[in-house]
Amino acid sequence: MRYSWSFVLRRFGQLLLVVWAAATLNFFIPKLTPRNPLREKLLAEATRSGYIAPGFEEMVQAYETKFGLDRPLWQQYLTYLGDVVRGDLGYSIANYPKTVWELILEGLPWTIGLLLTTTLLAFLIGSLLGALMAWPKASHWFRYILPSLLIFGAIPAYVIALTLIYFVAFRWKLVPLGGGYSIGSTPSLTMSFILDVLHHSILPALALVLAGAGGWAIGMRGMMVTVQGEDYMTFAEAKGLKEWRLFLKYGVRNALLPQVTSLALALSFIVSGSVLVELVMGYPGLGTLLARSINQLDYFMIYGIVFVIVVAIAVTMFIMDMIYPLLDPRISYERH
Amino acid sequence: GGGQTAAPAAAPSGGEAAGGAAAPAEGAAQRLKDVPRERTLIVMWAGTDGQFTDVGLANGYATGSKNGHRAVLGAFEPLFYYSAFADEVIPWLATDAQYNDDYTELTVKIREGVEWSDGTPFTANDVAFTLQMLKDNEPFLRDSTAIKAWVESTEVVDDLTVVIKFYEPRPRFLFDKLYGKFDTGIWWVPAHIFKDVDEIQGFGFYDLEKGWPVVTGPYNVVDWTPQQQTMDRRDDWWAAKIGFAELPEIERIIVIPWTSEERASQLMILNEIDSSLDLRATTISQVVAQNPAVITHTGRELPYGYIDWWPTSFWFNCDEPPFNDPNVRWAVSYTIDRQQMLDVALEGSGILTELPFPYYPPLMPYIEATKPLLEQYPTNEHNLDKAAERMRAAGYEKDSEGFWVKDGQRVEASIVGGAIFNDIGPVLAEQLRRGGFEAEYITPADAGTRRSDGTAKISLFGHGGSIADPFDTLDMYTSKYYRPTGEPAQFFSRYRNPEYDAILEEMASMRPDPDDPQYMDLYLAAIEIYLRDLIDCPIQQWLHRIPMNTTYWTNWPTQDNNYVNGAFWHQTVGLILHNLKATQA
Amino acid sequence: MNQLLSILQYLRRNKSLALGLGILVFLTLFTVVGLQFIDRKVDPYPLAAPASIPPTLSYCPRTEPDCPNPKAYPFGTDAQGRDLFAVAVTGTWMTLQIGFLAGGIGLVVGTFLGFTSAFYGGLYDAVIRLSVDVLLTVPGLLVLVVIASSLGDKNITVTGMGLIISLLAWRGPARVIRSQVLSMRERSYVMMARLNGMSNMAIIFKEMMPNLLPYLGASLVSAVTSAIFASMGLAALGLGPLREPTLGVTIYWVINQSAFLRGLWWWGAVPITIVALVFVMLFLISIGLDELANPRVRRAR
């Protein structure tokens, strides 16, 4: 154990504080608009059929009462806090009677499946490329060709996604045209379905990895340059170590440490960060859900998703803090 | 394309899918039988951004559902179908409906042998129950406000006869509420299930174990995830049983959520889907060009669509300067160049309109009669001189940069649009700008609120009014919908004119009939006021440009085979489903 | 003169910086010269030209057989009749304007908070740190929607867009700079400055800040980069100055109007190429500055 319980407890208290503050902030922000989400939602529904039925305003008001949106703000806030503590995120305004949890759980597997994986992949690939870029003995191929590939990092992921779809899926028909799985197949825990899902995730994953790897590569390159100046690299080379060991165990291993902290931050943005790619790909993730909820000002949905994000961020940070000493033996929380 | 087989290998057995959960339902794969692609209809619509958020909301009255029949395609049926294009009423769950002489009572006869999917007969009681339910749950349910205001009571005479009594004469009730057409018409619920439901708008009505939803239509949902919704044909459908209609050829319907035109077009070109929401003029031409199997309402010719009941206008806030002045409204109309709009934004493929009506056969007599008036009030004319004249009349002068100013104020003419107007919107705004209006095309997320509370001074929007009777659209301009700016209004012209109100009031109590000279005169008086004041500024007919793929299915509704309008998301979808024939027999 | 020579010499070694600056010079020349050929008030907007014309160096409208007033559209035009050459020329600057405004403000505020919080520590530091952590959870889109809906019936202007993005752009720099300053605070020359009787503010601004300059330069580049990304993302969600020909808005229209499907490839190619160029430029400059800032590299004098 590299940390004491009192540290863990304090750190946990901090986590709760951040979650509370973030939840509060995010409660009030959407309330700053003069918009009425219920009217928007009901209007949107009505204009879909091109027809606004009489009694529309009465309907809006009745729903306001129903969702408690006509009560004073502080009452709404207290109710919200109470609900959140009980883990009750309430109903979606726009999709009543679907609950916020139901909707989140529908999107979560896709988000985790695609975005978590691609963020990690982009991290690994990018870091490796960055390290190779800074490694003087790496083949020139890495140092000159790969940076040009990194131009992808200069193009927003959704533009890459669009272009990839157009060529790879639409023109060359190499992979499916978006969506989470084939039209006509049904979700099940079978090999064929899983392969189908993977097949469908190739393009979005590729777009996200291409777009994301560049940033990691830059960071890693910088760290690797620094690490190479360290005395231990010189000494390790003088020990007559093989090139790859020198590179991986001495160079990459040390240069990666500061990157890990950034990874924690990046992981916490996967939900909000890839909205556009999800949109372009027709991929049913949480990002899309959040973007739409914000557009519809579906308060409870926004609160719910943001709350989940906040908790995810806080917990990720917490976990990172907890495992960081395992990665870097120099850090220790034993006495503080 | 690779990988898109219609039916994957069967999965091991397992539990049933719980309503709404996203978790892969192990049972689903086994429960579903294999249906070949050529017996499957795949359409893309509903949902947004590639996701269904209403998974498990089969109850069309649930707040978050897609409303009525749309929740589960092909599952719900009206009492009567009405096809505006064929101008034909097709009795369906009912056989007949008769008003009494003063239009205060309507007697509806239910067809014998209609059954719900759980075997319970569909009776007069279900109709009476549904109407009562709407009255009781006002205003939460769609149509409930109107029903509560109109319907005094219902009387179930016997299993097949129900009498609906009104407070006042309601000659339009039958057409408005009992005919399934476009997007209107009441959706009937099974009384034996809904009677036990506490909160109708919070009821999902989806539980495959229980056989929910309970429907009368030939299809019912068998699988529903955020990614797709699958409906299978019910071979024990009542109409086939009693010989009223044959089973449709389509064995399975799959609905996938809408994402974007780009994706819909690509899927269409690759024959992945059979139909979709309507596409823009500029995209559908590409789809037609790139896939010879795709047809449209006008075949493979321009304009690739049919006129919807939703003609587009510039709606003004007629209660606020500067658009409270008819001169300014007319100046706007003269300033925009509709033909240029068509040529540039729609690549020449649109239909302009001089009046806020869809040019449907029943409305044509009225439109013909308006021709002389249109000579005097040329609503489609592009004429900057006339615009200038009108602006000067309103007290404006041009400033050094070419903008109209009065009291140092330029005319702020931002156009509130929405995604569907993204093609014409920027062009119109630019035309206004060049004509001296400080215009910009905007698509705020709260466009709906801005329109309804009047903070949007000009908005691009449709009408959804008249189909067979000019009254419905004209009624939108009466002062009963007037609310001061800032308060939400159902129709948002904010136009007030007692003279106009009086004409419309008189029309309201009359049976619509173009051959009735009195009715026609009233109409002409009203439309003259509309034209004189240019309450809104007609821009174009709204076209539904629906791509229809003949690779797997033929006999789509087209102008040569005009049995119904082609929007499969309308109430008349049943008619399309019954008509489609498999291409590869 | 001598200095110029040594700068050139340095650039020969720092190839990334040289290449990045090269692109900058190219873009500047391209846009500045380009401006002479267009009417800035008309050409980059709809209806300035016939719609959907592929890139051509000599264009005569088909309607006029003898072509009295030939006009070329070297980058083609879009479906709404914008001259894409004019879009490229004006849009590049608008985009950079958003980027630098947002990135700049974000960095200035972030730097100030980062500096003061690290330097003074204590409760102030704790509050800043907590605020940044909490604010990091706010979805940018939410803020934008809130602002957009209180905006009235005008689109956000280019400047407004920059300002809005800057609202959230300071969080990252504040975090990073704080940790930089924390490590710098222990340096001997900071102690020396105190022994020189300098005030805290003087130490922050005169002693520490200059040394973070290369680092701040690099951060500015990355802040600008993320601001441009943000502006493009927002435009792509339809929340932007829809009329203005910024690169982000142009890409929005490309996607919205299915340009690729319609075969109007040049409509997309123009903004994407420029965006890529701008980013490659910033990316290279950033790498170059990084090297400049890295003392280990500098030590080799």
Add this chain to the structure above:
Amino acid sequence: MTKLLELNNVTKVFKGGTVALDDISFSVDAASPSVIAVAGESGSGKSTLGLITLGFLEPTKGTVLYKGQDIHKLRGEAQFAFRKEVQAIFQDPFAVYNPFYKVDHLFYEAIKNFKLANSKDEAQRLIVEALESVGLRPDETLGRFPHQLSGGQRQRLVVARALLLQPQLLVADEPVSMVDASLRATILKSLRKLNDEYKITILYITHDLTTAYHVSDYIMILYKGSVMEAGDVESVIRDPKHPYTQLLIDSIPWPDLQRTWGQKEIIIPDGTEVIGKGCKFASRCPHVMSICREARPPLYFPNGESRVAACYLYEGQPTLSRDDVGDLFATVAHKQAAPVAAD
């Protein structure tokens, strides 16, 4: 007798629990400026002592008085005067320069803030004077960036700066440990000059006893934050009494082929020592006695000489009472003049 600097029972415990200084008291007389060396092995608390004296660190316990006033309670004018009068030279002659500025910055800032000159010319003249008196040629040094100068030049510039400011007290923390042998002598000479000619009291912090011996008048040997031996440098170095000092001096590699190091064995502690009780050096001491593990030894005057040693080997000899520790160097100086008998 006015005291320039006075440390009273100063203890510094760092966040991690490290006790860097353990109840240190001493004072420096204002009347007779001298060079006092603080020596000891790495981690013995030397730099901490320096930082506390400079007011950059606050002691956990105890007080630091400058001219009779607690330095952490100084405000306004008094604080400003303290800043000017107490200056420092640090170990790394590169790190003290802000790499962004030319080396002149260090001088001009000082002159500006402490208002040492009324005009630019006067400032320039002051700087040139200071540089010349440490043997630097202004044209070779001024107007350059720190990395354009040699380590020796950089360090001498810092010395020149101290000279310019004419402080009362100069804390020199390992000023020559990063400078190579040939430059070392030059810098030490300048330091000596500060004391001899400008009457600046210098706290010379070092782990190098050879240089301590050469520049300082008095020496204080620290071990784990406590004083082991202190007194007149000649007697401490030439004839160390405390076993720790003896070991230290025995380990100095003198550049002298006759004097070989390593006469004394180095005992590596077995890790069983009890912290906080007894003599801190007990576990490494070749002469350890049982009493050494019992209680902290007081400061004895071995043989009534001009230095004290905290070691029970001298039990029975006169001790410096706890209250007088503050006057250590004064007492020592006094003793040097006229040794007194035990009380």
Add this chain to the structure above:
Amino acid sequence: MSEKPILRIKDLDVRYYTDAGIVRANNQINLELKPGERVGLVGESGSGKSTLALAILRMIKPPGTIAGGEIWLDDIELTRLSEERMRQIRGKDISMVPQGAMNSLNPVMRIKDQIIDTMIDHDLGLSRAEMEELAIEALRATELDPKVGNMYPHELSGGMKQRACIAISVAMNPKVIIADEPTSALDVITQRQVMETLGRLQERLGSAIILIGHDMGLMAQFVDRIAVMYAGWMMELGKIEDVFTNPLNPYTQLLISSLPLLDRRGEFSGIPGITPPLTDLPPGCVFNDRCPQAMAVCRTAMPPLREHEPEHLAACYLYENGIKVTEERHDEAVRAQ
């Protein structure tokens, strides 16, 4: 002393090609090392000591390069070896004890693993357990507790770290050990301990050692022969007693007279002037502008390193075959050329 040298450096030139110009960090360096011999290498900062060490290991990184000369290890010429062969020699035949042990250990690896890494990459063909055994032995040899093997660098004190480095360096029984300022960051007691350990090990293994440093005291205590470098050139080379008692080169003389001695308290004599930048050396002898005994000839060319007394070499025009000459004679000689 007829034994065959284990390491021979012949006319080694090392250059760094920097923006500021070509840094001539090592010039015409000649040095022979016999088995079991301890040679010291002193010189002020920047005189090219570390460069020489790195050159021997062929670890000069761009922009530096070995511009000329030969390095023989027994019968192998190192500058011409393949990179892979050279790697096998590093750590095994020639090993290095790094400067500043504080940062020379990989902070995220256990000490034991850092020792074993070397063994693995030199293909000893041992099992993991055997290598662990050897690693523990190496630690013991440096008087470290075997427990240390399981610790991370930050858990060790400076002296322990330096020992760990030594343990790593000697684990493969190298023929030549190059110790680059191994103790300059340590206090005297620890320094003594470490140096004693290193000395003992070296004697046991019979390796030759090059000790780099600028502490003449340490040299006096440790080495047999000493080489004095100045501005990239070797100025003097000889037995430690000879160099200390009878320095030939004026630079060495000044250096030695600036050393602090117990009986010269309070006397300080530095060398006036500063070292010229290696990119821009004065013509002639590199020390001529600071040399109190400079002659006209000194401004013509760098004098070669010659043996002027038995086993005592110096690069200086003041001597010819060990006899101090006058300026006049030199001028004659110059004229004669």
